[in-house]
Amino acid sequence: MSDPFGSTPLPDHGLPADEVLDLLAAKKHNDRDWRGGKVYSLVYSAGDEVHHLLERALGLYAAENGLNVLAFPSIGFLQHDLVRITASLLGADDPASGGQIQGHLTSGGTESLLHAVKTARDVARTERGIERPEVLAATSAHAAFTKAADYFDVDLVRVPVGPDFRADPEAMAAAVTDRTILLVGSAPTYPHGVVDPIEELGALATERGLLFHVDACMGGFLLPFLTRLGRFNEPFDFTVPGVTSMSADLHKYGYAAKGVSVICYRTPELARHQVFVTDDWLGGFYASSAVAGTRPAGPIAAAWAVVMYLGLDGYLALTQLAHDAALRLRAGVESIDGLAVRGDPPATVIAFGADDPASLDIFAVGQALSSRGWYLDRQANPDSLHATVHAGSAATVDDLVIDLRTAVGTIGTQRSTDRSTTYGTSA
Ligand SMILES: Cc1ncc(COP(=O)(O)O)c(C=O)c1O
Numbered sequence: 046m047s048d049p050f051g052s053t054p055l056p057d058h059g060l061p062a063d064e065v066l067d068l069l070a071a072k073k074h075n076d077r078d079w080r081g082g083k084v085y086s087l088v089y090s091a092g093d094e095v096h097h098l099l100e101r102a103l104g105l106y107a108a109e110n111g112l113n114v115l116a117f118p119s120i121g122f123l124q125h126d127l128v129r130i131t132a133s134l135l136g137a138d139d140p141a142s143g144g145q146i147q148g149h150l151t152s153g154g155t156e157s158l159l160h161a162v163k164t165a166r167d168v169a170r171t172e173r174g175i176e177r178p179e180v181l182a183a184t185s186a187h188a189a190f191t192k193a194a195d196y197f198d199v200d201l202v203r204v205p206v207g208p209d210f211r212a213d214p215e216a217m218a219a220a221v222t223d224r225t226i227l228l229v230g231s232a233p234t235y236p237h238g239v240v241d242p243i244e245e246l247g248a249l250a251t252e253r254g255l256l257f258h259v260d261a262c263m264g265g266f267l268l269p270f271l272t273r274l275g276r277f278n279e280p281f282d283f284t285v286p287g288v289t290s291m292s293a294d295l296h297k298y299g300y301a302a303k304g305v306s307v308i309c310y311r312t313p314e315l316a317r318h319q320v321f322v323t324d325d326w327l328g329g330f331y332a333s334s335a336v337a338g339t340r341p342a343g344p345i346a347a348a349w350a351v352v353m354y355l356g357l358d359g360y361l362a363l364t365q366l367a368h369d370a371a372l373r374l375r376a377g378v379e380s381i382d383g384l385a386v387r388g389d390p391p392a393t394v395i396a397f398g399a400d401d402p403a404s405l406d407i408f409a410v411g412q413a414l415s416s417r418g419w420y421l422d423r424q425a426n427p428d429s430l431h432a433t434v435h436a437g438s439a440a441t442v443d444d445l446v447i448d449l450r451t452a453v454g455t456i457g458t459q460r461s462t463d464r465s466t467t468y469g470t471s472a
Pocket residue numbers: 153154155156158187189231233234235260261262263294
């Protein structure tokens with residue numbers, strides 16, 4: 046059998062632990078060195094002390110199973126704390142939220158969005174008699190909504206964004222049909238880091254009797270702190286009338302280890318749709334609020350640990366660091382002839398590209414940056430490079446601007462041979 050990955054076979058005899066760890070370390074030799082701060086995608090770093098804490102907390106819960114909180118009550122308490130803390134950041138303590146917010150922990154942003162869509166589908170079927178419901182999302186809403194539509198047999202209707210790359214409420218209103226059950230807004234969007242007009246979309250949802258999910262996977266642990274720092278002042282959470290569910294990822298700007306997101310619902314009735322219960326088999330009562338059955342407890346413990354370690358003041362400091370870095374990147378991009386930032390991103394996610402794609406190929410610029418060790422995503426419509434700026438970027442962002450200026454100056458009319466975009470790949 047041909048083997049492009051150079052697989053390692055099952056050894057006849059087990060190897061010593063140190064040797065195994067050396068082999069693992071050797072396997073990473075082609076991986077991007079995110080610790081150096083040059084990776085502007087996929088990894089969020091709050092520094093070595095936080096990583097060390099995450100590793101220790103992961104180790105403490107390496108064997109426990111998050112499926113059963115009767116056997117491991119501590120996991121139940123950790124989850125409860127994380128959901129409460131997240132809900133509170135998303136406006137749950139404000140009387141405008143209705144005071145009934147409930148939520149669940151999931152394995153990541155994608156799973157949270159899958160649940161948002163499945164809950165809406167179940168409400169459509171049980172309460173509105175719509176067998177094949179429609180979800181309305183802007184073209185900027187995350188790819189996980191397309192995955193959810195595919196998994197759960199609903200139709201996803203993509204509505205073009207406006208010239209500012211934000212969802213267009215008028216276009217969304219025009220797309221509502223008798224089968225529409227759920228509207229989607231993002232705070233912020235992944236592709237351009239802009240925040241959709243949540244209040245206007247909430248008003249539309251209220252007027253048309255629709256559910257409304259705000260995808261704050263990226264912004265849930267960012268916008269509340271930017272707001273407290275006086276750097277952001279648009280309402281985007283449960284204080285906005287019409288918002289019925291929200292997702293927020295601890296494993297992004299919560300600086301947790303991978304594998305933890307929170308989904309919150311405005312009412313306990315909505316939250317209950319997510320809990321799957323059965324006893325129709327020989328193994329006994331089975332209840333689960335996540336897609337997975339057996340669930341790793343390590344990421345839950347690590348998320349709890351980092352939240353306690355950082356506290357409000359830690360998150361405010363990291364948010365300020367990341368936002369200052371993003372502002373420096375933006376100013377740098379805007380100072381380079383021929384480059385433009387896409388839209389007006391208020392937080393820390395920025396996309397930029399050529400003013401005139403005929404005279405500059407931004408993917409060729411991306412290739413030049415990549416050869417100097419930088420990792421930025423490439424995306425299309427329009428061709429752009431994408432930077433997720435986090436606290437770990439602060440140390441390198443000025444060098445990135447220098448290399449970017451040099452690359453733009455030397456690329457000329459060269460075209461990149463590689464037109465692919467790079468957001469997610471699979472082995
Ligand atoms: C706005 C938004 N929603 C959802 C997701 C999906 O999150 P995950 O990759 O954790 O599944 C992302 C990921 O970047 C995102 O930016």
